[in-house]
Amino acid sequence: MTSTSLDVERIRKDFPVLSRELPGGRPLVYLDSGNSSQKPTQVIETMREHLAMHYSNVGRAMHVLGSESTEAYESARDKLAAFVGAPSRDEVIFTKNASEALNLVAYSFGNRANTDPRFTLGPGDEIVISEMEHHSNIVPWQMLVQRTGATLKWFGVTDEGRLDLSGLPELVTERTKIVSIAHQSNVLGTVNPVAEVLARAREVGALVMLDASQSVPHHPVNVAELDVDFVAFTGHKMVGPSGIGVLWGRGELLEAMPPFLGGGEMIEAVWMDHSTYAPVPHKFEAGTPPIVEAIGLGAAVDYLTGIGMDAVEAHERELTAYALDALREVPSLHLIGPDSLDLRGGTLSFTLAGIHPHDVGQILDDRFGIAVRVGHHCARPLHLRFGIPATTRASFYLYNTTAEIDALVRGLHHVQKVFA
Ligand SMILES: Cc1ncc(COP(=O)(O)O)c(C=O)c1O
Numbered sequence: 001m002t003s004t005s006l007d008v009e010r011i012r013k014d015f016p017v018l019s020r021e022l023p024g025g026r027p028l029v030y031l032d033s034g035n036s037s038q039k040p041t042q043v044i045e046t047m048r049e050h051l052a053m054h055y056s057n058v059g060r061a062m063h064v065l066g067s068e069s070t071e072a073y074e075s076a077r078d079k080l081a082a083f084v085g086a087p088s089r090d091e092v093i094f095t096k097n098a099s100e101a102l103n104l105v106a107y108s109f110g111n112r113a114n115t116d117p118r119f120t121l122g123p124g125d126e127i128v129i130s131e132m133e134h135h136s137n138i139v140p141w142q143m144l145v146q147r148t149g150a151t152l153k154w155f156g157v158t159d160e161g162r163l164d165l166s167g168l169p170e171l172v173t174e175r176t177k178i179v180s181i182a183h184q185s186n187v188l189g190t191v192n193p194v195a196e197v198l199a200r201a202r203e204v205g206a207l208v209m210l211d212a213s214q215s216v217p218h219h220p221v222n223v224a225e226l227d228v229d230f231v232a233f234t235g236h237k238m239v240g241p242s243g244i245g246v247l248w249g250r251g252e253l254l255e256a257m258p259p260f261l262g263g264g265e266m267i268e269a270v271w272m273d274h275s276t277y278a279p280v281p282h283k284f285e286a287g288t289p290p291i292v293e294a295i296g297l298g299a300a301v302d303y304l305t306g307i308g309m310d311a312v313e314a315h316e317r318e319l320t321a322y323a324l325d326a327l328r329e330v331p332s333l334h335l336i337g338p339d340s341l342d343l344r345g346g347t348l349s350f351t352l353a354g355i356h357p358h359d360v361g362q363i364l365d366d367r368f369g370i371a372v373r374v375g376h377h378c379a380r381p382l383h384l385r386f387g388i389p390a391t392t393r394a395s396f397y398l399y400n401t402t403a404e405i406d407a408l409v410r411g412l413h414h415v416q417k418v419f420a
Pocket of ligand 1: 034035097098099100134136137182184185186211213214234235245378
């Protein structure tokens with residue numbers, strides 16, 4: 001079966017690494033984009049060209065290169081704002097990754113520099129997350145409740161790998177200050193029902209943050225339509241470089257929040273005993289930012305927009321349907337997460353009875369050049385919930401093909417023979 005939604009063969013030519021041979025002449029089968037995606041020539045060349053011909057610091061250099069660099073950096077912000085439907089470009093803050101964006105928001109709570117009642121936090125107040133979160137959306141909140149004496153609560157996960165909303169009214173209450181959940185799980189592939197959670201949060205006056213690290217690269221995402229308060233995502237999973245992430249936040253909330261890191265370029269004026277701060281977004285971008293990385297992410301957004309996020313989503317849906325069928329044929333394979341296409345993305349995690357995922361990953365790599373991720377995928381509590389230490393995860397992107405899924409299935413049959 002070949003995909004009908006995208007010209008995948010043409011797309012694959014944009015990604016130099018996909019035509020690489022691995023040692024021993026094996027072709028590369030890259031099924032680890034949920035971890036980090038590959039980069040097209042358009043992104044690589046934009047970054048190279050900027051470094052070679054335009055590079056300078058941004059926002060402060062009074063010369064041609066300074067203005068070219070500033071212009072390219074700020075135009076990347078425009079592109080990101082348009083890509084996620086941000087009402088204002090100033091609501092897009094460049095961070096170093098999604099983890100930093102999540103930490104930035106967590107830091108705003110219970111901070112004496114922030115007197116806005118929506119952000120005050122102490123004993124009796126609650127933060128709600130879920131059991132399917134990546135560690136990046138768990139640990140910052142654990143650190144926050146340790147600092148403030150507030151309480152951390154979480155949604156459970158059903159056996160099918162869905163957010164358990166059965167206790168929603170008891171979990172999200174007048175005591176809740178913020179609900180922070182994944183838009184799409186990096187292990188289960190589950191896409192969470194944001195509207196339902198948001199409706200309850202609005203009833204009780206709580207803020208809502210989405211960790212969209214696994215949704216923005218794969219689906220059309222519009223922050224204004226989602227109507228949440230904060231969205232975090234990361235460049236390296238969306239054909240962009242590492243070292244750059246994004247926090248989108250509602251303008252009036254960002255105004256109310258204190259800066260996260262102090263340093264150059266985030267200030268308005270500095271005295272020896274106090275400072276005043278630059279307007280949003282610069283208030284949150286202390287020091288020399290990841291200039292070339294932001295520009296590279298702008299090129300990534302151009303690339304994805306050129307293909308169309310509807311087409312990317314449709315292609316991955318076809319791959320996921322194909323993979324769900326194909327994996328069902330592998331004996332003693334147990335999928336962790338929804339086994340229907342309903343509200344799920346192209347991330348499939350599974351176990352093979354009696355075989356450790358590390359052995360699965362090693363044989364797939366050594367013998368067939370198939371790159372998957374093995375382990376707990378930075379979601380240890382979720383694995384504990386399912387009573388397993390680790391899974392093997394195949395994750396798809398716009399450049400993957402059904403032939404690669406066939407190769408995975410053949411590889412898994414081989415792994416089973418080795419351990420028979
Ligand atoms: C759902 C989710 N959240 C957060 C992150 C963290 O992204 P980063 O390491 O770029 O901060 C990841 C990365 O794997 C992820 O999958």
